Amino acid sequence: MNDMRLTERKVDSKEIKIEARDVQVFYGDTHAIKDVNVDILDKTVTAFIGPSGCGKSTFLRTLNRMNDTIDICRVEGAINLDGEDIYDKRVDPVQLRAKVGMVFQKPNPFPKSIYDNVAYGPRIHGLAQSKADLDEIVERSLRGAAIWNEVKDRLHAPGTGLSGGQQQRLCIARAVATSPEVLLMDEPCSALDPIATGQVEDLIDELREKFSVVIVTHSMQQAARVSQRTAFFHLGNLVEYGETGQIFTNPTDPRTESYITGRIG
Amino acid sequence: MPALWLAVIVLALAGIGYFIGRARALKSADGDIRLLHSLPSYYGSNVAMLTAVPALLVLIVWTIVQPLVVNMHVAGLIPVSELDEGVNLNLVMSDVRRVAEGLQAAVAQGALSVQAAANIDLGAVDLRAILGSVGVALGSDVTMVTLDAAQQYRGATATGQIAMTVVVLMVALGLMGYTLSKTNKELRARNIVERGVKIALISAAMIAILTTIGIIFSLVFNTIEFFRMYSFSDFFFGTTWAPSFGGGSALGVLPLLWGTLYISLIALAVAVPIGLFAAVYLSEYASRPVRAFAKPLLEILAGIPTIVYGLFALLTVGPLLQRVFGDGGLGWMDAASSVMTAGLVMGIMLIPFVSSLSDDIINSVPQTMRDGSYGLGATRSETIRQVILPAALPGIVGAILLAASRAIGETMIVVLGAGAAARLSLNPFEAMTTVTAKIVSQLTGDADFASPEALVAFSLGMTLFVITLGLNIFALYIVRKYREQYE
Ligand SMILES: Nc1ncnc2c1ncn2[C@@H]1O[C@H](COP(=O)(O)OP(=O)(O)OP(=O)(O)O)[C@@H](O)[C@H]1O
């Protein structure tokens, strides 16, 4: 773990974007998330780390109510976005998800052209005034996701014809194109090679200028490189949450230390 | 010995062979399975297979060929003088066979002794009465020539039967002995058995393919026969369908094709939207209990025999339409049978077909697609319209084309719902008919089978076959062309 760049880890913002209070998630009788309290800051990259099956994806999905699509899933507690409870009856999950975008663990481009994939969000939310506008958004998003050069000559080829890593960057471009306020990324780099991973990490760093990013990752190095805050989950509990530098250099909980040094996995 | 008993004996031999072969193989390896090339059961199966299969094949071929040979032999014995005006050989031979069967039955039921049956004096006994008493009724008194021929027939059949028994048993026992003598631990029994299994599977496939080819050929030959008697262009471009069994019929296919097309179009116009929307509801909106209840219910519709739909058309839908569009209402409809009646009912029949196929296809669109769309803030209907339906489209088109093939081939509903008049008209409230309905009516009349009025059924069948084949190929093409994109 020599390449952890732990310098300059100043959190620019102290403004709380998402506030989770006593969150419990159940899948049927399985208690997948237990008593999680966390404050996710605006204009900050927050990393969720933890062993497989500890509930990182589950908790991430509660943040934009993607769990609504799973019949047996039940969420308790409060999650506030800008101070408003997103589980309130008056909140439309569709509008919520336009604000809180998501990139999934497995690339899932639509069976449409590359262009239409990226233009999907802007079109359904009416973000572009004209065709030129839309072209502009598509190009900017694809450049942002570090895939523009590879696809600029075949924007009208099917998105499913790309390689796995390219598909994932396309999905990132698709999520960025809707200009969300929060971007949730579930292991976005698990299918990428080191070069593309580096590009996506640079992208995440740039995205921080505009919105807050929550990223689930299995790579300690990645968490250390891109995030300012880190949350460590274990068996459905949030064990430790704090500045990334402090979590990696000086964890308070023994479980965090064992995980970071590779003893729980 | 009857063929059935023979088959049972051969199978029993094969069963015995299985155990002997297995035991022999084990003995040759001194009971150590690891020294054997194959598992012991393969040695047993090898013996059983070689005992049973060739012998049974001989049995089957013999059973089919023997009557043909005997028939030919006996037919040669009938003097030409017997075949005077109007009596042809086939009729005489069928009498001969009946008498022979009758004698056989009489012996079996004890009405005649074996001796008596072999030496019948037509002057002394009333053979017709005796045969009648054992359930074989004859059209006329038995003549001397017929009786002679029948006795010959019986004799030849009995000889053949004995020869068959001997040959089949010899084949079974011979091959069983030969295979057993070969059975030892070196024999590659597994490979032989696997090859046997492969040949069995290939022959099953061949039977399916050959029957299809046979059906097509019988269509083709009869169609060619028809076009020798009736002009090609009159059939395909003729606009009247007026068969008259006295000859001089007009057999233009266009009114029938038009009827088929019109009724199918109405049926699809009913079935496709309703079926598709039902499928979307079931797969995307319905909660689990509703789905568990509604889907089987919808599929019950698919199990209703089409004749029941036909009755529904005739007794319910037709009169209902007539009340609205008939004389009392708008005045467009003369009778209850109409294109509309048949089309609507056929559409109802096709709904479960379209919906259950489309539902399966929509369900197979991966959940990650939906997640991706919802994750971008799309609503349910946006997701369905822009992601799910395009992804499922090739399958849905396939389902629709399959439904179209069914609509084109449907007969019962047409007969009961659309009437029997072949007509070229645009009015959907008029009676029309379709290709399939006319095939039935051309073949069920008592026309001479060699007349164009009967043979036209085959060329109608051929036309229909080409159309549905084209439709299916087109469906495959669509599915192939778009599928790659979605994987
Ligand atoms: N759809 C579901 N139905 C039932 N149980 C589920 C479902 N999804 C997740 N779980 C359970 O919830 C727990 C947490 O799963 P989750 O996917 O959140 O883990 P994770 O931390 O993301 O793991 P990984 O790092 O392997 O992706 C697991 O025990 C899992 O079995």
Ligand SMILES: [Mg+2]
């Ligand atoms: Mg996960």
